[in-house]
Amino acid sequence: METTGMTQARRTEARLGGHILADALVAQGVSHAFCVPGESYLDLLDGLYAQRNRIQLVTCRFEAGAVHMAEAYGKLTGKPGVAIVTRGPGACHAAIGVHVAFQDSTPLVLLIGQIPFEETDRESFQEVDYRKMFAPLAKWVTQIDDAARIPELMAHAFDVATSGRPGPVVVAISEEMQKEMVAVPDIGPAMVAPPHPAPAAMERMMAMLAEAKRPLAVLGGGACWSAEGRADIRDFLQANDIPVAVSFRRQGLFDNTSPHYVGDLGVGADATLVAKVRECDLFLAIGTRIGETVSQGYTLFDMAGGTPIIHAYPDQSEIGRVYRPALGITADMNAFAAAAKATRPIANPAWAGWRAELRAAREAQARPGSYDGPLNLAIALQELEKALPPDTIFTTDAGNFATWPTRFMHLTEGQDFLGPTNGAMGYSVPAAIGAKIVHPERTVISFVGDGGFLMTGQEIATAFHHAVNPIILVFNNQMYGTIRMHQERHYPGRVSATTLTNPDFAKFIDSFGGHGEIVETTEELVPAVQRAIASGKPAVVEVRTNPEQVTNRSTIAQLREQARKAAAKVPVAQPARVPAPRRVGPRTR
Known part of the structure; x- marks a missing residue:
């Protein structure tokens, strides 16, 4: 009743445009906004001051960090994350976070001050x-x-960000518009029923599944899933004994310890799983685009539909965009999951052996091997997963280091995994801070390389400013590891631009008054993280890894040897024979 009364009063009283903008955020249910302040939106800042009891304004140190925090908010809540930046350079810095939200299908609204x-x-x-x-x-x-x-366009911005395939919306707010005094009503969210799958489509899906011998499901999408939706799709897949993979950096969508989980189809996917995808006779793409990473560079299927594909996705324009499905189902993913769970399971499915074979391959690739040096990161990470709470949130940056937790760790139900599918470096630290602001009661672990940390690691100041304590694991191998890997494959031994000089990361966090540790052996990681959590402070645990072990499958020496052997198999190109010119007359000078 109080809110209704306030809304009625605002319909008759003129307000500054900047205050109307802040009130529009309240009307859309915004609880957090992440910003770097600028003179181009002073009036909006004043409006947010008036709404300080309803919206927590998080002051960040870099615009890309602010948008990454907002994007993490969107992933975790399913509601649009809100970031606010100033014009020109501020907007340019923010662009990388918009690209993350676009390729990750995360709802986000970016407000930009304008001239x-x-x-x-x-x-x-x-x-x-x-x-x-x-x-x-x-x-x-x-x-x-x-x-x-303002109310009209802001309401539409939030509608667009959340409808169909979620994504980012950019709203520029001109400076003098914020100073206008107008009387205009606030507009709240539209109550829209989510699209449900057609009953005939669900019947067709189950008929196709009954005819299959080697089905495989791949789960994708991030913010589009609710906890209930994830539980429903889990129940459907397990009831039908279907092997389940996840798309790139979507480990949190399915219990990795389940006998139905068979790995991830992303960068660095297990070669055995990739080979098995080519053998499957029914591919269920649920909530994922069948993009470059899932299709392993558009190599797994033929575009005409040789392998039957069932593609369930919230945006019809994505279904059949590259691969022609045998069945496309446009639906809200949680509605699809509920409908799938309600179907009658296949009686005595014919693929129990196929599912067990895929699971065995996953368990084999997750088994730690032996690595030179005092730190076996695979073993250390598996010991760490046992020591963390069951509702831990993980964030990851881009880089070769990120393939270690993806390959060797096993997320369980209740845990979340946030990572940029567009491969953005500098994502993990601000995303971890954003996640901790959204869920201060949960443990948040950030995985980041030494290269990515020094892109946005200064955002740790935001964690101190807002009194949250993420744990940042910095994997330090003193190089841009992914680029060095490609360099050694294509130009072995010709190291150019990939070596890094780093600070003492533990002393870096210590300078803020946080908790810093250095880990150099397998046995040191778990106690260091436990001490970091117990400190109650923002923490950095620097994990010094072997630079020679550039991937979890190859050393630099091995990559160079592979490149040498590949070069030896390629015949040296001979120059083409050019026929001598014909003489048509006497030779002259």
Whole structure:
């Protein structure tokens, strides 16, 4: 009743545009906003001050960090994360986070302060045309120049961010528009029933499944899944004894300890699993785009549909975009999961041996091997997973180090795994801080390389400022490891631009007053992380890894030897014979 009364009062009282913007965020149910302040949206900041009891404004140190935090919020809650940055350089810094949200299908609304609109097209100070800049990176880009349209355009921004395939929306807010005084009503979220799968489609799916001998399901998507939806799709897949993989960096969607979990189809996927996908006779893509990583570089299927594909996805435009499915199902993924769970399971499915074979391959590849040096990271990570709470949130950066937890760790139900599917470095630390702000009661572990940490590691100051304590594991091998791997494969021994000089990361966090440790052996990792958690402070645990072990499957020496053997098999190209010119007359000088 109180909210209704306030809304009625606002319909008759004029407000500043900046305050209407803040009130529009409240009307859309926003609880957190992540920002780097700028003079282009001072009036919005003042409006947020007025709403400080409803919206927690998180002050960040870099715009990319702010958007990564908002993106992590979107992944964890399913609601649009909100980031606010200033014009020009601020917007450019924020662009990488928008790209993450786009390729990860995460709902996000980015507000950008803009120049006064009467100065447009004069190359005014920090002027950028955001419609052009963000057109390929966002679902929708708009600019608000009339304060009376704020509620309308903001409501639509949130609708677009969450509808169909979720994603980012960019809203530029011109400076003088925020100073306008107008009387306009607030607009709340639209109550829209999610699209449900057609009953005939579900019947067809089960008929196709009954005819299969080697089915395989792949789960994808992030923010589109609720806890109930994940439980429903789990129950459906297990009731039908279907082997389940996850798409790139989606380990949190399915219990990795389940006998039905068979691994991930992403960067560094197990070669055995990839080979088995080629053998499957029914591929169920559930909530995932069948993009470059899932299809292993568009090599697993033929585009005409030689392998029957059932593709369930919330946006019809993605179904058949590359691969023609035998059956496409457009539906909200949680509604699809509920409908799938309600179907009658296949009686005596014919693929129990197939599922067991795939599971055995997963268990084999997750078995730690022997690695030179005092630190066996595979063993250390498996010991760590046993020591962490069952509701731990993991965030990961991009890089070769990230393949170690993906391959060797086993996430369980109740745990979340956040990672950028577009391969953005600098994601993990701010995402961990954002996750800890959203869920301060849960343990948050960040996996990041030494290269990625020094891109956004300064955001640890945000953790101190807002009194949250993520645990950052910095895997330090003193190089850009992924690029070095490719370098050694294609130009062995010719090391260029990939070696790094690093600080003492433990002393770095100590300078803030946090908890820092250095790990150099297998046995040291778990006690170090436990001490970090017990400290109650933001913490950095520097894990010094063997630079020679550039991947979890190959050393630099092995990559060089492979490159040498590959080069020896390629015949040296001979120059083409050029026939001598014909003489058509006497020789002259």
